[in-house]
Amino acid sequence: MLKAGLLGGLGWGVSITIVHLVQGIGLIIALGVPPLTGFAARTVPMEVLLGVVAGLLLAPATRLPRGEWVHPLLLAALWIGLERYVAVDPSKLAMWIAPTVVALVVYAIGRAIWRRAPMGAVTLAAVIPAITLAVPEIIEANKPPLPMREGAAQAPAGAPDVLFIVMDTVRAQSSSAYGYERQTTPNFDRLAKEGLLFKDANSPATWSLPAHAALFTGTFPSWNNANDETRFLDDRLPTLAETLADAGWQTRCFSANPHISDSFGLTRGFQANDKAWSTGTSARNFSFIYRLIDTTPLGGAEDKGGSVVVGNIERWMADRPTDGPPQFVFVNFLEAHFPFHQLPDDFLNAYQDRPISELRDINQIAFGVQFGRQLTDEEFGIVHQPLIDMYDAGVLYTDHLVGEVIEVWRESGRLDNTVVIVLGDHGEAVGEHGSFGHVTPVSEVVLRVPMAIRYPERIPAGSVVEPAVSTVGVYATVLDLLSLKVPGVYQVGSLMPGLQGEDVGKPVLAERFEEHMLAARFKPGEANGTGPLVNPRSRFRTYRSGDYKLVQHLTDGKFLFNLREDPDETRDIAAAEPQKVDALSLELREWQGTLALPDLDAPVDAPKGMPENLSEEEIEALRALGYME
Numbered sequence: 239m240l241k242a243g244l245l246g247g248l249g250w251g252v253s254i255t256i257v258h259l260v261q262g263i264g265l266i267i268a269l270g271v272p273p274l275t276g277f278a279a280r281t282v283p284m285e286v287l288l289g290v291v292a293g294l295l296l297a298p299a300t301r302l303p304r305g306e307w308v309h310p311l312l313l314a315a316l317w318i319g320l321e322r323y324v325a326v327d328p329s330k331l332a333m334w335i336a337p338t339v340v341a342l343v344v345y346a347i348g349r350a351i352w353r354r355a356p357m358g359a360v361t362l363a364a365v366i367p368a369i370t371l372a373v374p375e376i377i378e379a380n381k382p383p384l385p386m387r388e389g390a391a392q393a394p395a396g397a398p399d400v401l402f403i404v405m406d407t408v409r410a411q412s413s414s415a416y417g418y419e420r421q422t423t424p425n426f427d428r429l430a431k432e433g434l435l436f437k438d439a440n441s442p443a444t445w446s447l448p449a450h451a452a453l454f455t456g457t458f459p460s461w462n463n464a465n466d467e468t469r470f471l472d473d474r475l476p477t478l479a480e481t482l483a484d485a486g487w488q489t490r491c492f493s494a495n496p497h498i499s500d501s502f503g504l505t506r507g508f509q510a511n512d513k514a515w516s517t518g519t520s521a522r523n524f525s526f527i528y529r530l531i532d533t534t535p536l537g538g539a540e541d542k543g544g545s546v547v548v549g550n551i552e553r554w555m556a557d558r559p560t561d562g563p564p565q566f567v568f569v570n571f572l573e574a575h576f577p578f579h580q581l582p583d584d585f586l587n588a589y590q591d592r593p594i595s596e597l598r599d600i601n602q603i604a605f606g607v608q609f610g611r612q613l614t615d616e617e618f619g620i621v622h623q624p625l626i627d628m629y630d631a632g633v634l635y636t637d638h639l640v641g642e643v644i645e646v647w648r649e650s651g652r653l654d655n656t657v658v659i660v661l662g663d664h665g666e667a668v669g670e671h672g673s674f675g676h677v678t679p680v681s682e683v684v685l686r687v688p689m690a691i692r693y694p695e696r697i698p699a700g701s702v703v704e705p706a707v708s709t710v711g712v713y714a715t716v717l718d719l720l721s722l723k724v725p726g727v728y729q730v731g732s733l734m735p736g737l738q739g740e741d742v743g744k745p746v747l748a749e750r751f752e753e754h755m756l757a758a759r760f761k762p763g764e765a766n767g768t769g770p771l772v773n774p775r776s777r778f779r780t781y782r783s784g785d786y787k788l789v790q791h792l793t794d795g796k797f798l799f800n801l802r803e804d805p806d807e808t809r810d811i812a813a814a815e816p817q818k819v820d821a822l823s824l825e826l827r828e829w830q831g832t833l834a835l836p837d838l839d840a841p842v843d844a845p846k847g848m849p850e851n852l853s854e855e856e857i858e859a860l861r862a863l864g865y866m867e
Contacts, residue, residue, distance in 0.1 A: 242300040243309070247293010249352070250313045251286035252363045253345040257337045258285065258526050259370050265524065266374050268755065270469045272501045273374035277518025277525075282367055285527045292316055310345055314338050324529035324602070327611035327759075337526070384506040385473055385480070393486030397564040398693070399656040400482065400716060401647060404453075405636045405688065406446065406495055407574040407676065409665025410439070412633050413688040420589065422633040425641030426688060429660055432699050433692030434737070438706040440746045440782065441664045444684050445677045446497040447471070448749070449663035449709075450504050450570075454478045456713030456728035459749045460779075460836050464503065466677075466751040467842045471503035476725045478713055479507025482566040485722055492551055493570035494520060494543020508568070512550045514543045523577045523605055533598055539580050542572045544639045555646050569643060573636040574666065576608070576675065577601050578628035585635040590627040600624045607766055608675035610759035622669045629668045654694050657719050661709060662687030670806065673767025677753055680778045680789065681771045681807055685748050693719055696734070703736040706782050707743020727849055729833045745829045746782035751842070770797045770810060777838050781826045788822040792838050796823065 262278055292313055299309045321334035328334065352359040405426075410416045413423040415430050416437070442458050443449040443465070451457075451464030454477040464471035471477075479489040491498065491508040496515040498504050505511050520542040522528040531537035547569065558565075579586060579597040586597070600621045607613060613621075640660055647653040665684045667673040676684050689709060691697060696719055711730035717723070718732035736742040757774040765772045776792040785802040798812040798819050812819050829835070834847030 239297050239300055240294065242305070243294045243297025244290060245293075246300065246306075246309045247290040247296075247313070248286070249289075249345055249348055250293060250310055250317075250341070251289020253348060254289060254317060254337065254341040255282055255285040256344055256363075256366050256370070257341045259367055261337060262525065263370050263374055267377065270501055271496045272499045272513075272515065273378050274496065274516065274518050274521060275371050275375055276516060277521055279371055280518075281525055281527045284531070288527070288530075289313070306349075310342065314342050317341070320530060321526065324526065324533065325606070326523075326602070326609055327606040329611060330759075378501065381500075384500050384503065391484060391486040393564050394721075396655070397486070397720065398695075399564050399647070399652055400487065400566040400720070401569070401643070401656050401658045402478075402567065402716070403569045403571070403640055403643060403658075403660045404450070404663045405574065405633075405640060405660065406570055406572045406663055407666045408633050408636055408662040408688060409683050410662070410686045410688045411665070411683050412630055412668075415688060415690070420630055420634075422630050423637040423688065425637045425644065426660055426690060428641075429644065429658065429692050430690035433658070433690055433694075434697045434701040434703065436689040436707055436733070436743075437702060437704045439661060439687050439689035439743075440706055440708050440748065441662070441685050441687050442708060442710050442748050444664050444680060444748070444750050446495060446663055447502050447504070448751075450498065452710045453663070453712050454504065456710055456724070456730060458710060458729055458747065458833070458835060459751065460840075461729065461833070461846055463842065465749070465842070466753040469502065471506070473503070473506060475727070477507045478716060479505075479566060479568070481507075481717065481722065481725055482720075483507055483509060485720070487564050487566045488562070489566045489568075490554070491568045492547045493568070493572075494547055495570045495572045495575075496520065498568075498570050512547070514546045514550060517543055517546060519543050519580070520572050520575065522580065523602075529602070533595065538594070540582055541635065542575065542580055544571050544573045544635070547571065548639055548642050551643055552646055555650060558650075570663075571636045571639050573639065574629065574632035576605055578604075578625060578632055581628075581631055581635050585631045585638070586628065588631045588634055590624060590631075592624060597624065597628060601628065604674040607673075608677070609756070610761075610764065610766075612764060613672075618669070618672065625674065626668050629666060656693070657716060658692040659689075659712060659716065660691075661689035661712070663709075667767065667772075671767040671769045671772050673765075673772045675766065677756060678750075678766050678774045679772045680748060680750050680780050682787075682801065682805070685780070691715070691719075697737070701737055703733065703742070705736075705741065705743070706746045707733055707736070708746045711743045729849060745826075745833075747826070747829070748778075748780045750778040752776055769808070770794060771807060779826075779838050781822060781829075783822050783825055786818060786822060788819065788826060790823075790826075790838055798822070 296312050299312050302308045317338045325334040348359055412418055414421045415427045441449050442452045448459040448465045451462050451471040455462050455475045459465040483489045489508045491505055491511040494514040519539040579601045603621050604625050647656050664676050666676050667679045667683050670683050673679045708730050711733045714724050714728045714732040718734050733742045760774050779790045781788045785800050787799045787801055789797040797810045799807045832850050834849045
């Protein structure tokens with residue numbers, strides 16, 4: 239009996255593991271994320287072991303009539319229950335039933351092979367997972383390598399470091415520097431007081447790839463072609479890392495965010511990359527076995543890789559020669575991102591005292607909303623405040639890590655000769671408009687981010703720029719502070735003239751393309767939230783002018799909000815103020831002409847025109863790069 243239960247459980251464990259592995263690797267390939275092979279491989283023994291344990295527990299069923307099939311059917315029933323227990327969206331039956339059904343087929347095939355050739359079955363059980371794990375590695379290995387800069391030039395004597403920190407998914411609304419009642423960002427606040435605070439900084443995009451591509455190239459998503467529909471920053475525009483490497487800076491990337499990787503083209507120009515994302519801790523919610531383990535006392539990661547990033551930076555700085563070249567160090571902290579409960583206890587419990595089991599369940603519900611789950615009003619009321627508490631805790635932890643990195647430079651004596659930029663790449667919806675997450679919403683909670691720059695040589699302590707600016711201007715700003723020429727094209731100029739009261743950081747616009755796989759999760763008429771700003775389908779472009787925000791949607795038309803009178807964007811006034819809609823549409827059209835931005839319905843790969851801020855030399859340089867005709 240025990241032997242039959244053991245073999246049956248082992249066969250089932252292998253079968254369901256193969257299904258989940260193929261499913262996970264398929265998602266990795268479809269989304270273009272780095273292979274994450276180590277993370278995926280760790281799920282194999284855990285799920286096989288779970289199958290063995292379950293097989294032994296259900297071993298008595300093997301003695302029943304036709305027990306050789308009763309046993310796997312009971313295992314399948316158990317797995318359906320487990321899948322339902324940790325389902326991202328329980329309302330979508332196929333998401334949590336299909337893997338078990340397919341595994342039953344795999345089990346039946348494996349059993350038939352076992353009867354005729356046991357060693358053949360064992361070989362297939364070992365080879366199929368190995369091949370599956372190898373596929374994304376093979377795909378990655380066959381991609382052309384990103385261009386690398388050797389840094390032949392020598393930076394000027396005494397040139398400063400550049401420390402560029404992105405607080406991923408941190409929104410201005412939940413940062414204490416912007417009036418939030420909780421002291422969530424004390425280290426950012428200190429940095430802002432020692433330098434320059436931008437009171438109204440705006441991201442051009444709603445998620446990591448297009449937001450970082452804009453930061454690294456000084457161009458908008460529709461122009462640099464790194465967006466939801468392409469999922470890659472190609473090599474036709476010079477990046478900030480490449481430009482600084484050419485000028486003699488050594489360039490380094492530290493990040494646990496898998497989007498900041500070669501797979502998305504964002505690490506082009508970095509001469510060193512810690513690849514902290516390879517630990518896979520930020521991907522736990524996408525794995526059945528990790529979702530299950532995390533509901534037990536055995537589960538739960540300490541964070542999403544932020545502590546690894548800080549440790550890597552500290553070790554690198556300890557070994558850094560004192561007489562070496564200046565460094566451009568880019569850091570991304572993912573700690574405010576979903577899953578919200580994946581934080582050290584001291585931070586997770588900063589604003590609430592609910593048991594971890596409850597927090598995991600709440601997090602799982604909101605995670606499902608981003609992928610099509612529709613909440614009732616009662617469910618929304620249950621999860622809303624706990625999610626705010628957890629998100630704020632993530633912001634607090636992110637800020638803590640930012641403080642640790644800045645302290646590394648302060649203790650080394652290099653801080654005052656370092657250009658420090660800290661900002662959010664985009665924000666997060668935590669219940670606003672009934673929405674959770676980012677990517678889809680184009681609301682201000684997703685687009686408005688904290689941003690501060692510290693560099694005592696050029697920026698007086700306590701400086702503030704009040705008007706709205708686009709974070710696309712960071713690219714030109716860094717080069718301005720280093721007295722370097724901007725190569726090629728840029729669409730938002732340096733923000734430094736804002737210190738003298740000049741109007742900078744324009745235009746303030748954002749673009750969202752359709753994430754096809756995400757949009758497909760929602761039935762027609764459904765969305766992650768309510769209102770005109772959260773439609774998961776088609777494309778958006780938003781434009782800020784004074785107190786007003788114009789929103790264009792490719793199929794739904796135009797919407798207008800007065801952000802001074804309606805900061806929560808709950809009242810579309812387009813019908814009441816058609817003249818304002820026309821005026822802002824004309825302004826936006828003029829900016830499109832100036833920047834050569836394509837129309838919202840243009841093919842994503844359409845040739846780009848020539849922005850008006852280019853010299854003939856720069857135009858020829860871009861033609862040589864192949865970006866312009």
